[in-house]
Amino acid sequence: MKILVTVKEVATVEDEFEIEGTEIAEQYLGADLNEWDDYAIEEAVQLQEDGIADEVVTVTIGPEDCEQTVRQALAKGADRAVRVWDDALEDVDLLDVNAKTEILSAVVEAEDPDLVLSGVQAGDDSFGATGVSVAENLGFQWGAVVNHLEHDFEDGLASVRRELEGGVEELTDIELPAVLTIQTGINEPRYASLRGIRQAQQKPLDVQTLADIGVDESDIETELELTDMYEPESESDATFWEGSPDETASELGDLLRDKGVAQ
Amino acid sequence: MTDVLAVADHRRGELRDVSYESITAGRQLADETGGDLHIAVISGTVDDFAAKLNRDGVDTIHTVSHGEEFNHDVYSQAITQLYDELAPQYVLTPNSVNGLDYAPAIANELDLPVVTDTVDLDNDGETLVATREMYGGKVETTTELEGDAVITIRGAEWPAAEGTGDATIEAFDADIDEDAIGSTVNGFEEVGGGDVDISEADLLVSVGRGIEEEENLDLIRDLADALGATLSSSRPIVDNGWLPKNRQVGQSGKVVTPDVYIAIGISGAVQHVAGMKGSDTIVAINTDPNAPIMDIADYAIVDDLFDVVPELIDEFDG
Incomplete structure (x- = not known):
């Protein structure tokens, strides 16, 4: 079985920040492997260790700067990586679900995996829609918000649990090829070993342009326009206790005694 | 139209x-x-x-x-x-x-x-x-x-x-x-059962990502013991396997409505808030005064939990 994992480098924001136009000012931004994708990578690597997957390939949409994040996925055990970037993508304000679907679908078609694992959502724009959209686009089956995957694939089916609201899980069998969107907590993502980090430097990382994967620039034109970004107005009417830790702890202690919940 | x-x-x-x-x-x-x-x-x-x-x-x-x-x-x-x-x-x-x-x-x-x-x-x-x-x-x-x-x-x-x-x-x-139709639903399962029902507690001491390391959970356990409170958590703690699923407050966990909910090192993501906003009194201990949890907190301490929690334990253990 061949597995493709979508890997995104997400922007992280410091507690204090400023907004310039429809973006957060660059000096307050960091970059990290998308948390959900970390679990997707781990699941794929475990499938490889269990002898079920023969090859794990990652695919990323992003500029050269994000190669460090891609290497992180390789260091954790993926075999090789594909990174798609293009001058045409540089100026795009908001890469919407349809644009990402076009790009990722082209890579999935070229790679022809049995299983695609993607994170439920990205920590920055949080659309939570791309995995299912890619599946529908390619005629793959799919399951959203998967928090357990059986590693036997009996009868060519992926047996999964989907994490519904309120502590309920749905037990579902999904035909392959399929896209599963992976929820946090499905496994315990490993830290890359030093050996893994060294090996990752030697693993293939193919860079492809839109033309290379056969996607026309007009296919990624978005109908969505990001028009404003602002800090939500604080609705806090909390009483802020101030003072040293022993003073604030004492205030809280008084409250708990007043409410009769602690003595 | x-x-x-x-x-x-x-x-x-x-x-x-x-x-x-x-x-x-x-x-x-x-x-x-x-x-x-x-x-x-x-x-x-x-x-x-x-x-x-x-x-x-x-x-x-x-x-x-x-x-x-x-x-x-x-x-x-x-x-x-x-x-x-x-x-x-x-x-x-x-x-x-x-x-x-x-x-x-x-x-x-x-x-x-x-x-x-x-x-x-x-x-x-x-x-x-x-x-x-x-x-x-x-x-x-x-x-x-x-x-x-x-x-x-x-x-x-x-x-x-x-x-x-x-x-x-x-x-x-x-x-x-x-x-x-390429997928078949075979059933449902309730998860998060077990020894404790956090939705029954009057006082919940709830811990989040701010605790940083699994070892540090002992500090919060000690606090729960000192207060006679029940221990609960936000999602990342359960995702990390540090606490079982039955301790998770939020959209995919339990909905709780205790008399007092103490959120320690919990930023207050919308999925978490969905599970605890019905609490009578909410106290937040967090280093970030702008964390979303402050929007629904009744009382807040903007300070390092590792400084405040030991003092609070002393209050009740001493």
């Missing part, structure tokens, strides 16, 4: 709250231009559901009788056929786990843009302005688009529709292609 097709959410025989909220959101969108609000209710006891969904503001309810429980292929087929028949401008679905299992698919199938997890919507008949959060709620954004779209709405952002409506209820004869 801005017609809206909103899709109801139900599970195991019960309509979910967001179904009534999407009537309110859908009515607001349709009202801008005097359009109609259509509701689709698919699978399960649809006649019973339709009677319940017949609230103020609904024009037509379309029932699709096929199977008992949610199946994304059935939903996708039924909704795309309803879209072809009704030609609404917006298809509105809940941003629930199931909503996210079909909304992107119908958008792709119908070649429409999709905007998920909206918390506010506005339109003038041409341009839709959707408000969404980014970066885990640190910022809000507005996104504009023209023409038809698939939109998912976050739960508890719109009030539930009330009253008794005079909607027309029609059975829609969807042509469901069984061969195109």
Whole structure:
């Protein structure tokens, strides 16, 4: 079985920040492997260790700067990586679900995996829609918000649990090829070993342009326009206790005694 | 005319709250231009559901009788056929786990843009302005688009529709292609049972990502012991395997309503807040005065939990 994992480098924001136009000012931004994708990578690597997957390939949409994040996925055990970037993508304000679907679908078609694992959502724009959209686009089956995957694939089916609201899980069998969107907590993502980090430097990382994967620039034109970004107005009417830790702890202690919940 | 097709959410025989909220959101969108609000209710006891969904503001309810429980292929087929028949401008679905299992698919199938997890919507008949959060709620954004779209709405952002409506209820004869159904739901399981029911506690000491390391949990355990409180947590602690699932407060965990809820090192993501906002008194201990948890806290200590918690233990142990 061949597995493709979508890997995104997400922007992280410091507690204090400023907004310039429809973006957060660059000096307050960091970059990290998308948390959900970390679990997707781990699941794929475990499938490889269990002898079920023969090859794990990652695919990323992003500029050269994000190669460090891609290497992180390789260091954790993926075999090789594909990174798609293009001058045409540089100026795009908001890469919407349809644009990402076009790009990722082209890579999935070229790679022809049995299983695609993607994170439920990205920590920055949080659309939570791309995995299912890619599946529908390619005629793959799919399951959203998967928090357990059986590693036997009996009868060519992926047996999964989907994490519904309120502590309920749905037990579902999904035909392959399929896209599963992976929820946090499905496994315990490993830290890359030093050996893994060294090996990752030697693993293939193919860079492809839109033309290379056969996607026309007009296919990624978005109908969505990001028009404003602002800090939500604080609705806090909390009483802020101030003072040293022993003073604030004492205030809280008084409250708990007043409410009769602690003595 | 801005017609809206909103899709109801139900599970195991019960309509979910967001179904009534999407009537309110859908009515607001349709009202801008005097359009109609259509509701689709698919699978399960649809006649019973339709009677319940017949609230103020609904024009037509379309029932699709096929199977008992949610199946994304059935939903996708039924909704795309309803879209072809009704030609609404917006298809509105809940941003629930199931909503996210079909909304992107119908958008792709119908070649429409999709905007998920909206918390506010506005339109003038041409341009839709959707408000969404980014970066885990640190910022809000507005996104504009023209023409038809698939939109998912976050739960508890719109009030539930009330009253008794005079909607027309029609059975829609969807042509469901069984061969195109590629997944089978075999059942459901309640998780998070076990030794403790956190929803029964009067005082919850709840810990989040701010605790940093598993070893540090002992500090919070000591606090819970000193206070005679029950220990609970936000999602990342359970994801890390540091506490069992039955301790998780939030959308995918337990909903709790204790007398006092002490949130320690919990930023207050919307999924967490959904599980504890009904607490009588909420106290937040967090280094970030702008953390979303402060919006619903009654009392707050902006300080390092590793400084405050030992003092609090001393208060009660001494």
